[in-house]
Amino acid sequence: MSTLSRRRFLSFAAALPALSSLRSGISDSDDAFLEDLSCRAFLFFWEHADPNTGLVLDRVRANGAAIPGRNLEVASIALSGFALTAMCIASDRRWMDPNRLRERVRATLRHFAYVQDHVRGWYYHFVNRKSGERAWTSELSTIDTALLLAGVLTAQQYYRDDAEIFNLAYIVYKRVDFTWMLDKRTGLLHLGWDPEAGLLRSEWAAYDEQAILFLLAIGSPTYPISSKCWYRFDRPVIEAYGYKFVGHGPLFTHQYSQAWLYLAGLRDGPPFEIDYFQNSVAATYAHRAYCLSLRGYYPNYSEHLWGITASDSDIGYVIWGDPLSRRDVDGTVVPCAPGGSLMFAPEICLPALRYMHEKFAKYIYGRYGFADAFNPQTLWVDPDVVGIDVGITLLSAENLRSGRVWRWFHQSSDVQRASEQLFRRY
Numbered sequence: 001m002s003t004l005s006r007r008r009f010l011s012f013a014a015a016l017p018a019l020s021s022l023r024s025g026i027s028d029s030d031d032a033f034l035e036d037l038s039c040r041a042f043l044f045f046w047e048h049a050d051p052n053t054g055l056v057l058d059r060v061r062a063n064g065a066a067i068p069g070r071n072l073e074v075a076s077i078a079l080s081g082f083a084l085t086a087m088c089i090a091s092d093r094r095w096m097d098p099n100r101l102r103e104r105v106r107a108t109l110r111h112f113a114y115v116q117d118h119v120r121g122w123y124y125h126f127v128n129r130k131s132g133e134r135a136w137t138s139e140l141s142t143i144d145t146a147l148l149l150a151g152v153l154t155a156q157q158y159y160r161d162d163a164e165i166f167n168l169a170y171i172v173y174k175r176v177d178f179t180w181m182l183d184k185r186t187g188l189l190h191l192g193w194d195p196e197a198g199l200l201r202s203e204w205a206a207y208d209e210q211a212i213l214f215l216l217a218i219g220s221p222t223y224p225i226s227s228k229c230w231y232r233f234d235r236p237v238i239e240a241y242g243y244k245f246v247g248h249g250p251l252f253t254h255q256y257s258q259a260w261l262y263l264a265g266l267r268d269g270p271p272f273e274i275d276y277f278q279n280s281v282a283a284t285y286a287h288r289a290y291c292l293s294l295r296g297y298y299p300n301y302s303e304h305l306w307g308i309t310a311s312d313s314d315i316g317y318v319i320w321g322d323p324l325s326r327r328d329v330d331g332t333v334v335p336c337a338p339g340g341s342l343m344f345a346p347e348i349c350l351p352a353l354r355y356m357h358e359k360f361a362k363y364i365y366g367r368y369g370f371a372d373a374f375n376p377q378t379l380w381v382d383p384d385v386v387g388i389d390v391g392i393t394l395l396s397a398e399n400l401r402s403g404r405v406w407r408w409f410h411q412s413s414d415v416q417r418a419s420e421q422l423f424r425r426y
Helices: 003-014 028-048 077-093 098-114 142-158 163-174 211-219 227-231 276-292 336-340 346-364 387-401 404-410 413-422
Strands: 059-061 074-076 126-128 192-194 237-240 243-246 266-268 311-313 316-318 384-386 423-425
Touching (some): 028 387, 074 077, 077 098, 077 142, 077 404, 142 211, 266 276, 336 346, 413 423
Antiparallel strands (some): 237 243
């Protein structure tokens, strides 16, 4: 490595938070609340992952029961990435015997390295929890595979003293052929591939939740794409409710990648030079202001009761929360909206979660934490929890409390190599 590269690595590492500094604004009472919420979230991943495959059910009832009339064994590939990270958090916090957690991680990585169906290293979005077979004619998903890989590399670095776990993680990561999913003309990655129709026509053409996907592709030790691809997708600038930020999607689009990527104090190169961490802070504040702007229709929204992101509703799953659209909004509150942004804006997100708990815990807080969604105006409460929403809350809470997920992930030399190509301190 050149002297310049070494300096860049050191500069990037120095931008990571001191573990003791993040909790400075959190009271003991707040920390106890987050401990309880996080333990419950971890329990979801422990109880609903198959112990042999590590594949996790997409959703369950809030009390832990299976959902009647649903394919009882459908798992989401992305959830295994959250689950692997959850095992590391649980081990570090001693919520369970670390040896049991290590063996769950080992079994998961063995399954993905040697058993799980894949095509050129890419995995189907939904699969059978026990067999790993494709479910619901789902596609090979680039973003869901990327979220899995984020957990794989996190576990690799947490257990870096375990040669088998370290090597199994590399087998999974090195096998992913990122160049196959790249459109050579546009320099953009496709959303996925369908065995019946081939590569999906849709590409990651605008700022969304794909930052983790592009960074992992650039850092690949075997099938890397050019760092120039990072600059190919659009960054639409939004001005709403007194805030200016990039990205018009729901809050989850600002949260998922940065559950692992720590980007505070960093900017990419020209022409964008965006601090994506501060961008997500602004998006979170704008989202709260968006909810407050709807109080004329839904008077239950308030400074401490807000949050809409893709979630269940009483009419089904809805991709809502675009700050420029009121479509479909009906007064529902989604706890993982502020929950997933704890790492960005705890001063507004933590009071929101505590208010929900204080006022509605009897109805919405259960075995795995908050129900996925509820409507304080109609009194509807979702009977389910959705795995990705439980997962983003857990990782965001841990990053706020300790920064450890960010640290573990950024210990990867491949992540560092990609990061030093893209980001600089300012």
